[in-house]
Structures are given as C-alpha cells and as structure tokens.
Amino acid sequence: MPVPLIADLNELNKQLKAHCESYLEHTQARQSQTVGERLHIEQPALLAIPEYQPECCRIISLKADRVLNLDPL
Numbered sequence: 001m002p003v004p005l006i007a008d009l010n011e012l013n014k015q016l017k018a019h020c021e022s023y024l025e026h027t028q029a030r031q032s033q034t035v036g037e038r039l040h041i042e043q044p045a046l047l048a049i050p051e052y053q054p055e056c057c058r059i060i061s062l063k064a065d066r067v068l069n070l071d072p073l
Helices: 007-025 033-043
Strands: 062-063 070-072
Touching: none
Parallel strands: none
Antiparallel strands: 062 070
8 A cells, every 4th residue: 555645644544444434345356345344244253443542561670780691679
C-alpha cells in the first residue's frame, strides 16, 4: 500500500476505514465467500477488546558490578 497523503490523523483514519470497508466485498483466492461474509460467520467467536491494556513488559531493578554482571535488587 503506498504511503497516503494526509493532513491529519482523522483523515488517515477515514481513509483506512474506507479501505477496510471496501475490502469486505473482496473474495480471496480459493474462497467462495467474500471477506465480509466470512467475518460475519467468525464474529461471534471473536473476543472483546480488554477494558485495560495488558502490561507488555515487566520492569525489574538490577544492580551491575564493575564487569556488568547483573543481580536483582
């Protein structure tokens, strides 16, 4: 996909939404149903977006000695 020319993020979001909505009418190779029809079938099995984002990392404090051996505090 080429880099879109946009004025702001709202315009980018509108362009992306329009692209996604038009793709729902697309039929992929070796498929008899459109992407939208397949999404409609799969939608009941999709999970809701969590209310809070899960932590993507764990922060721990370490102490380094002169040769950079790391030990937990």
